[in-house]
Amino acid sequence: MKIFRYAFQTVFKSLWREKWINLLTILSISIGLSLLTSFIMITLNMDSVLQRWAKNFGIVVYLDEDINKAEENTLKNRFLKDKDIIEVKYISKEKALKELHKTLGANALVLEGLDENPLPSSFELRLKSSLIEPGLVKNKAAQIERISGVDEVQYGEKWLSSLYAVSKTMKLGAIIIGGAIFIAITFITYSTIKIFFYRRKEEIETLKLLGATRSFIRLPFLLEGLIIGLLGGIMSSLVIFGIYSFTSLKMVEFLPSINLVMASLPFQVYLIVPLAGAVVSIVGSFIAVGKIRY
Amino acid sequence: MISFTNVSKSYEGELILKDFTFTIDKGEVAYITGPSGAGKTTLLKLIYCAERPDRGQIVVAGWDINKLKQRTIPFLRRNVGIVFQDFRLLYNKTVFDNIALALRIHYVHPNAIREDVNAVLKEVKLSHKANTFPQQLSGGEQQRVVIGRAMVSKPTVLLADEPTGNLDVDTSQTIMNLFREINARGTTVLIATHNHDLFHGTGRRVFFLRDKNIEKEIIG
Ligand SMILES: Nc1ncnc2c1ncn2[C@@H]1O[C@H](COP(=O)(O)OP(=O)(O)OP(=O)(O)O)[C@@H](O)[C@H]1O
Ligand SMILES: [Mg+2]
Numbered sequence: 001m002k003i004f005r006y007a008f009q010t011v012f013k014s015l016w017r018e019k020w021i022n023l024l025t026i027l028s029i030s031i032g033l034s035l036l037t038s039f040i041m042i043t044l045n046m047d048s049v050l051q052r053w054a055k056n057f058g059i060v061v062y063l064d065e066d067i068n069k070a071e072e073n074t075l076k077n078r079f080l081k082d083k084d085i086i087e088v089k090y091i092s093k094e095k096a097l098k099e100l101h102k103t104l105g106a107n108a109l110v111l112e113g114l115d116e117n118p119l120p121s122s123f124e125l126r127l128k129s130s131l132i133e134p135g136l137v138k139n140k141a142a143q144i145e146r147i148s149g150v151d152e153v154q155y156g157e158k159w160l161s162s163l164y165a166v167s168k169t170m171k172l173g174a175i176i177i178g179g180a181i182f183i184a185i186t187f188i189t190y191s192t193i194k195i196f197f198y199r200r201k202e203e204i205e206t207l208k209l210l211g212a213t214r215s216f217i218r219l220p221f222l223l224e225g226l227i228i229g230l231l232g233g234i235m236s237s238l239v240i241f242g243i244y245s246f247t248s249l250k251m252v253e254f255l256p257s258i259n260l261v262m263a264s265l266p267f268q269v270y271l272i273v274p275l276a277g278a279v280v281s282i283v284g285s286f287i288a289v290g291k292i293r294y
Numbered sequence: 295m296i297s298f299t300n301v302s303k304s305y306e307g308e309l310i311l312k313d314f315t316f317t318i319d320k321g322e323v324a325y326i327t328g329p330s331g332a333g334k335t336t337l338l339k340l341i342y343c344a345e346r347p348d349r350g351q352i353v354v355a356g357w358d359i360n361k362l363k364q365r366t367i368p369f370l371r372r373n374v375g376i377v378f379q380d381f382r383l384l385y386n387k388t389v390f391d392n393i394a395l396a397l398r399i400h401y402v403h404p405n406a407i408r409e410d411v412n413a414v415l416k417e418v419k420l421s422h423k424a425n426t427f428p429q430q431l432s433g434g435e436q437q438r439v440v441i442g443r444a445m446v447s448k449p450t451v452l453l454a455d456e457p458t459g460n461l462d463v464d465t466s467q468t469i470m471n472l473f474r475e476i477n478a479r480g481t482t483v484l485i486a487t488h489n490h491d492l493f494h495g496t497g498r499r500v501f502f503l504r505d506k507n508i509e510k511e512i513i514g
Pocket of ligand 2: 334335336379455
């Protein structure tokens with residue numbers, strides 16, 4: 001506590017004396033953090049949409065024409081035991097035809113006059129999510145195709161690879177842009193604290209000669225950085241809260257189904273953002289103060 | 295308390311001190327004198343580690359300067375009170391705060407700081423100027439603030455660089471009395487000056503600095 005007493009006094013004086021620079025810094029940090037958070041939220045929302053789509057992804061295993069009931073059951077058991085497969089659905093020839101009827105609707109007439117059901121029976125398999133990746137699915141499909149009794153395996157190969165590509169680019173973009181914003185925020189605090197440090201250079205020289213330790217000299221700058229970052233973060237939280245409440249309200253009004261798409265903003269975000277601001281700013285201040293040599 | 299053994303020091307290749315050897319005992323008051331540019335300030339800087347010797351050994355209050363790590367330098371300086379030739383006062387802080395700073399860096403409790411600083415202000419006869427800023431003081435008053443700051447932490451060694459540089463005879467005497475009192479409490483005092491009146495008749499050792507070394511040592 002005694003270590004912080006003088007540092008706090010120094011910081012509050014400095015916060016007040018340099019209020020315009022500080023305010024500007026806090027604003028910049030809050031803008032940066034708001035951008036970062038919106039960006040992360042957008043990415044997460046989009047990703048959750050992709051995830052939901054991916055969940056519906058299944059592969060269809062068509063069985064040989066001449067397969068019998070017992071063989072079908074062996075296959076089913078084999079699929080059920082497979083750890084990569086989380087759901088197995090059997091579709092008999094008859095059911096397949098019925099569904100075709102349903103889909104064709106009025107056009108089902110084309111099916112009249114068929115004296116034999118031309119459709120094969122099949123299994124619809126859903127793979128565990130970690131496997132939903134173009135290469136892995138391809139391998140799995142090939143593996144299943146080699147099993148005796150299996151005629152053909154089909155899945156939306158194009159669809160899967162484009163979904164995968166979109167998700168991958170999005171993640172990469174998120175990392176790059178997010179990282180850039182992070183560095184920018186660090187730099188904002190860095191330059192502000194650097195200015196303060198240079199302004200007090202003479203004083204710091206004297207402090208050193210009087211026997212002040214490194215931590216005594218550093219602490220006020222780190223504290224100031226921390227407070228600036230924290231305030232920037234709190235401001236950003238308020239902005240995010242405002243924007244989020246407003247947009248979700250408007251969006252639901254115009255596009256009720258958007259609710260399904262918008263992942264809710266977890267309340268932790270309002271704590272994490274100020275914390276992130278504080279941490280990033282402290283890092284910036286630490287770099288700004290640099291190594292103190294006697 | 296302070297000992298130099300074969301110390302050499304140069305600035306940018308120009309030798310200032312060469313094979314310098316001397317010792318100041320615990321509890322002593324000693325003087326260093328010599329012409330301007332002889333290296334008096336440099337000598338003091340070597341003691342408080344603002345400069346490092348090129349060669350030779352320096353021991354201050356038991357600390358071997360050559361073995362001192364960067365981070366332990368503050369702890370050496372806490373034992374050394376310094377009256378800087380150029381004052382080094384903080385002009386945006388009051389007289390009180392300037393003196394208090396020497397204690398604040400040691401995290402002394404505010405109550406104790408108030409007590410000690412007020413006592414020192416009384417000793418340097420500046421109690422009535424506690425809340426003024428250094429610019430509002432005369433040269434002699436500023437000088438006394440610097441001395442107050444150097445003595446407030448009760449250092450084991452006090453280094454005074456030209457402490458009466460711009461003072462009249464009376465004020466100089468007041469300040470010399472102050473040093474005598476500080477010394478009486480057990481602090482070793484080393485004073486650099488070219489004012490011979492300061493050490494005349496004191497009965498203390500005086501080192502004459504000339505041509506990179508001690509030219510002679512006399513009793514003042
Ligand atoms: N940082 C420095 N860089 C280069 N040269 C220096 C430096 N400090 C001092 N000098 C030189 O070293 C010599 C001794 O300087 P110093 O300040 O020790 O003298 P001094 O005896 O204290 O003089 P004065 O009585 O005028 O205060 C001078 O010639 C000065 O120019
Ligand atoms: Mg000098």
